Amino acid sequence: MAVYTEVSDVELSTFMASYDLGELLSFKGIAEGVENTNYIVHATRGPFILTLYEKRVAHDDLPFFLGLMEHLASRGVSCPIPIRDLEGRNLRELAGRAAAIVTFLEGFWIRRPTPMHCTAVGRALAEMHLGGEGFALKRANTLGPAGWRPLYKHFANRTEEISAGLEQLIESELDVLDAGWPTGLVEGVIHADLFPDNVFFLGNQLSGLIDFYFACTDALAYDIAVCLNAWCFEQDASFNITKGRAFLRGYEDVRPLTNAEREAMPMLARGAAMRFLLTRAYDWLNTPPSTLVSPKNPAEYVRQLRFHQGVRSIADYGVGERAK
Amino acid sequence: MAVYTEVSDVELSTFMASYDLGELLSFKGIAEGVENTNYIVHATRGPFILTLYEKRVAHDDLPFFLGLMEHLASRGVSCPIPIRDLEGRNLRELAGRAAAIVTFLEGFWIRRPTPMHCTAVGRALAEMHLGGEGFALKRANTLGPAGWRPLYKHFANRTEEISAGLEQLIESELDVLDAGWPTGLVEGVIHADLFPDNVFFLGNQLSGLIDFYFACTDALAYDIAVCLNAWCFEQDASFNITKGRAFLRGYEDVRPLTNAEREAMPMLARGAAMRFLLTRAYDWLNTPPSTLVSPKNPAEYVRQLRFHQGVRSIADYGVGERAK
Numbered sequence: 001m002a003v004y005t006e007v008s009d010v011e012l013s014t015f016m017a018s019y020d021l022g023e024l025l026s027f028k029g030i031a032e033g034v035e036n037t038n039y040i041v042h043a044t045r046g047p048f049i050l051t052l053y054e055k056r057v058a059h060d061d062l063p064f065f066l067g068l069m070e071h072l073a074s075r076g077v078s079c080p081i082p083i084r085d086l087e088g089r090n091l092r093e094l095a096g097r098a099a100a101i102v103t104f105l106e107g108f109w110i111r112r113p114t115p116m117h118c119t120a121v122g123r124a125l126a127e128m129h130l131g132g133e134g135f136a137l138k139r140a141n142t143l144g145p146a147g148w149r150p151l152y153k154h155f156a157n158r159t160e161e162i163s164a165g166l167e168q169l170i171e172s173e174l175d176v177l178d179a180g181w182p183t184g185l186v187e188g189v190i191h192a193d194l195f196p197d198n199v200f201f202l203g204n205q206l207s208g209l210i211d212f213y214f215a216c217t218d219a220l221a222y223d224i225a226v227c228l229n230a231w232c233f234e235q236d237a238s239f240n241i242t243k244g245r246a247f248l249r250g251y252e253d254v255r256p257l258t259n260a261e262r263e264a265m266p267m268l269a270r271g272a273a274m275r276f277l278l279t280r281a282y283d284w285l286n287t288p289p290s291t292l293v294s295p296k297n298p299a300e301y302v303r304q305l306r307f308h309q310g311v312r313s314i315a316d317y318g319v320g321e322r323a324k
Numbered sequence: 325m326a327v328y329t330e331v332s333d334v335e336l337s338t339f340m341a342s343y344d345l346g347e348l349l350s351f352k353g354i355a356e357g358v359e360n361t362n363y364i365v366h367a368t369r370g371p372f373i374l375t376l377y378e379k380r381v382a383h384d385d386l387p388f389f390l391g392l393m394e395h396l397a398s399r400g401v402s403c404p405i406p407i408r409d410l411e412g413r414n415l416r417e418l419a420g421r422a423a424a425i426v427t428f429l430e431g432f433w434i435r436r437p438t439p440m441h442c443t444a445v446g447r448a449l450a451e452m453h454l455g456g457e458g459f460a461l462k463r464a465n466t467l468g469p470a471g472w473r474p475l476y477k478h479f480a481n482r483t484e485e486i487s488a489g490l491e492q493l494i495e496s497e498l499d500v501l502d503a504g505w506p507t508g509l510v511e512g513v514i515h516a517d518l519f520p521d522n523v524f525f526l527g528n529q530l531s532g533l534i535d536f537y538f539a540c541t542d543a544l545a546y547d548i549a550v551c552l553n554a555w556c557f558e559q560d561a562s563f564n565i566t567k568g569r570a571f572l573r574g575y576e577d578v579r580p581l582t583n584a585e586r587e588a589m590p591m592l593a594r595g596a597a598m599r600f601l602l603t604r605a606y607d608w609l610n611t612p613p614s615t616l617v618s619p620k621n622p623a624e625y626v627r628q629l630r631f632h633q634g635v636r637s638i639a640d641y642g643v644g645e646r647a648k
Contacts (some may be wrong), residue, residue, distance in 0.1 A: 003355040008435045025430040025526065028364060029355040031327040038354060042371070042430060106349040106366060111332045202349065230440055 003029035005037045005052045009096045011048075015094050018085045019101065021045045035213065037097070040104070047104035049080060052097035057213065059098055064139045065212050066090045066100055068132070068189060075131035077124075078208035080105050102197075107200025107207030115246035118231050120206040121199055122250025125191070125227060128209060129220045129255055132189030141192065141216040143275050145181050148174060151278045155285050162281055162298055170277070173305065177271050182219070182264035190223035191215055195230040221261040224251060225268035228317055229276065229304055237303035245318030252319070262319075266311040273308055277301035327353035329361045329376045331419045336365075336374075339418050342409045343425065345369045359537065360371035361421070364428070371428035372402060376421040381537065383422050388463045389536050390414045390424055392456070392513060399455035401448075404429050424588035431524025432530030436476035442555050444530040445523055446574025449515070449551060452533060453544045453579055456513030465516065465540040467599050472498060473604045479609050486605055486622055494601070497629065501595050506543070514547035515539055519554040526535050545585040548575060549592035552641055553600065553628055561627035569642030575642070586643075590635040597632055601625035 007027070016024045022044020030038050037052040053062060066082045070090070080102035082090040092099050110117050141147075152170060158256040159166040191198070193214040200207045232243040251257075280298035287295040311317070331351070340348045346368020354362050361376040377386060390406045394414065397405040402424035406414040416423050434441050465471075476494060483490040515522070517538040524531045556567040575581075604622035611619040635641070 010435065023527070024432070026428075026432050026524075030364070031353040031355050040354070047366070047371075090565050104350075108333050108348070108350050111334065200350075203347070 003031075003037050003039075005055050005095050005097050007039065007050075007052070008057060010317045011095055015092070015099075015174065016041070018044060018087075018092075019083060020086060021048065021083065021101070024164060029070075031123055031287060041101070047078040048083065048101050049104055050094075050101050051101065052094060052099050054097065057098075061139055062098055062100070063092055064137045065215060067137055068135060068212055068215055069102065071135045072128060076204075077128050078105070079212070080208075099171070101245070105200055105208045105210060107202045109197045109199060110201055111196070113231055113243070115240075115242050117196075117199075117201065117206075118243045118247040119250035120201070120204075121194070121227060121231060122247040122252075123254050124199070125194060125223060126207050126251045126254035128191060129188055129223065135189055141190075141218040141222075143214070143279065144216075144218060144222075145177060145271060148177070148274060148278055151282060155282055158285050159281070163302065164279075168301065169302065169305070170274075173274060173309075177267070177274060180267050181271065182221075182260070182267055185219035185221050185261055186222060186258065187217060188220050189215060190218050190220060190226075192223060192226060193216070194223065194227055219261075220255075220263075221248055221257065221264055222268050222272065224248070224257075224261075225265060225272040226275075228265075228269050229272050229301075231293045232317070233300075233304055237300055237307070239304075239307050239317075241316075241318045243318075248314075248317060248319040254322070258313075262314045265314040265317060266308060269311065270305060270308040273301050273305040277305060326362050327355075328378050328517055329419050329421050331363065331374075331376070335419055336436065339416070339423075340365070340367060342411070342416075343407060344410060345372065345407065345425070365425070372407065372425050373428055373468070374418075374425050376418060378421065378424050381422075385463055386415055386424070388461045389539060391461055392459060392536055393426065395459045396452060396455045397544075401421075401452050401455040402429070403536070404532075404534055414550070415608065429524055429532040429534060431526045433521045434521060434525055435506055435520070437520055437555055437567070439567050440528060441520075441523075441525065441530075442567045442571040444525070444528075445518070445551060445555060446571040446576075447578050448523070448530050448533060449518060449547060450575045450578035452515060453512055453547070457509060459513055463540045465514075465542040465546075467516070467538070467603065468540075468542060468546075469501060469595060472598060472602055473631035475606060479606055480485070482609050485609060487626065490605075490626065493597075493626065493629070497594065497598060497633075499607075501591070501598060504591050505595065506584070506591055507546075509543035509545050509585055509588060513546050514542045514544060514550075515537060516542065516547060516550060518547065518551050543585075543588075544579075545588055546592050546596065548572070548581075548585075549589060549596040550599075552589075552593050553596050553625075556641070557624075557628055557631075561596065561624055561631070563631050563641075565640075565642045567642075572638075572641060572643040581638075586638045589638040589641060590632060593635065593641070594629060594632040597625050597629040601629060 013024050025042040027039045027041045032038055036054050039050040041048045041050045069079050073077050083101040084090050088251055097175050106217045232240050234240050277298050282294050283295040284298050337348050349366040351363045351365045354364055356362055359380055360378050363374040365374045393403050396403050407425040408414050522535045556564050558564050586642045601622050604620050607619040608622050
């Protein structure tokens with residue numbers, strides 16, 4: 001939550017002149033984005049978001065992220081649309097950083113989602129999955145199963161700082177995931193981080209999806225598993241089956257699941273819980289206490305993981321298994 | 325530069341419903357304001373700034389600041405205008421903080437002002453001084469001469485951490501200021517902090533003044549002295565007499581100085597340099613190194629103060645003394 005890179009008035013005025021957006025009217029750094037610096041830019045043609053990509057972001061992947069937003073928008077998915085400059089480039093450089101301007105998406109994220117919101121997110125996720133068809137670029141999921149053990153190794157000797165027994169939990173779970181991780185599922189473009197703060201609503205209507213910087217090519221059903229973790233647990237880590245049902249029904253209204261996807265869901269949900277448990281534990285142990293960014297407590301994902309370990313079928317998430 | 329207070333979607337939607345601004349479309353915390361939390365709020369009726377006043381700000385003074393902005397705007401001074409809710413209140417409470425919504429002022433501040441900008445600021449300052457006439461509320465300048473010794477006492481034993489000889493400089497200068505501080509000058513509402521980051525431009529036109537949270541009732545000419553310090557020194561602390569002349573001529577185009585104000589200017593400029601030297605030194609010594617807010621180096625004001633010590637008359641700032 002910070003402006004890491006300051007842009008001057010002259011730099012930005014010059015930069016904006018190479019786009020067809022009219023005059024620069026104002027710009028203010030916003031306290032959003034842990035990885036990047038973002039400005040709200042008002043120009044004659046409207047409000048936009050300017051993003052400066054800080055060095056933690058893999059720059060080779062930027063054409064994938066920006067191209068994906070363009071592709072999705074052209075397919076009717078509401079998301080920020082990269083603006084191309086007068087020479088047709090959607091990725092530029094500004095203040096020593098890779099930089100892009102995207103359209104400003106009105107709406108705001110829902111702090112306490114209801115089942116109605118879950119249904120809308122389910123529909124939007126399925127529409128994004130269908131909208132992603134035909135996108136030419138590929139990007140591996142660097143935070144998929146192959147990435148979990150290397151990430152865990154960075155802090156394997158410090159798990160006791162988080163909670164007793166965490167080492168045993170992670171190691172046995174990684175063995176289970178290695179042995180049972182589903183293969184052969186339908187693949188495509190997934191968002192991979194569709195938490196409530198990445199979904200905007202206006203009134204009761206979903207107005208768009210943002211933050212595609214974890215998007216990659218992977219099993220579509222894994223994206224569903226991420227959302228079950230992100231949207232359907234209460235603050236006490238109990239699973240809300242009403243929200244699970246609402247989310248899954250919303251999804252299936254647009255794209256019905258295959259039998260293989262239904263069968264795989266419990267294992268995918270365990271994997272998704274593991275992925276966020278690992279990154280949160282890493283951030284928890286590696287964020288200096290003095291910074292203004294407060295890392296999120298990984299304990300939430302320990303409890304979610306334990307829930308998924310007890311799940312026998314997708315019915316436990318709120319949708320009946322199909323007759324085979 | 326931080327969002328100190330988080331506001332939820334439900335809290336803000338409820339809050340906005342008590343104004344006649346239409347629907348809430350989006351809100352984003354901005355990285356501006358060292359003292360307060362600010363959000364850009366988009367509503368059906370346009371963009372606005374929502375400010376949550378943190379506890380460091382003296383809440384008893386908020387009616388002065390908000391009333392002043394309303395008064396100035398009604399006199400044609402371009403500044404953020406507080407919005408009144410359906411019950412006519414311009415000061416409310418939100419998320420446990422005093423809160424106000426003001427109009428969004430397009431424009432941005434000039435990192436490297438030219439003499440042209442200085443002329444525009446001079447005119448705008450004089451227009452603000454005239455516009456402030458008739459404003460009913462008063463507020464003492466808490467950072468005026470009576471406040472300097474108490475502020476200095478907080479760090480008098482630590483001046484060596486900033487620079488050798490600073491203790492001697494401050495103490496002898498405070499004696500000079502006590503003995504020679506001008507009285508009987510024209511008083512009115514002054515901005516008291518009109519640095520470049522508080523003046524917005526659009527193209528070459530000044531679009532407005534912001535941040536009235538140091539405004540108070542004091543000698544108008546002291547505001548001029550603040551601006552001589554804030555706008556007319558180069559980065560190497562040399563005084564740019566072209567900018568001084570441009571600024572003073574801009575001011576006098578709108579409100580000619582009295583002879584007493586001209587004579588007082590060197591002493592007022594020393595006082596203004598002292599005021600910023602003291603607050604910067606205090607912040608420099610009291611800001612934990614871990615925060616994202618970097619305190620500004622007080623050494624700049626030591627050099628500016630030394631310049632003013634050598635000034636004999638307002639002619640040294642770029643404007644000839646009048647025949648008496």
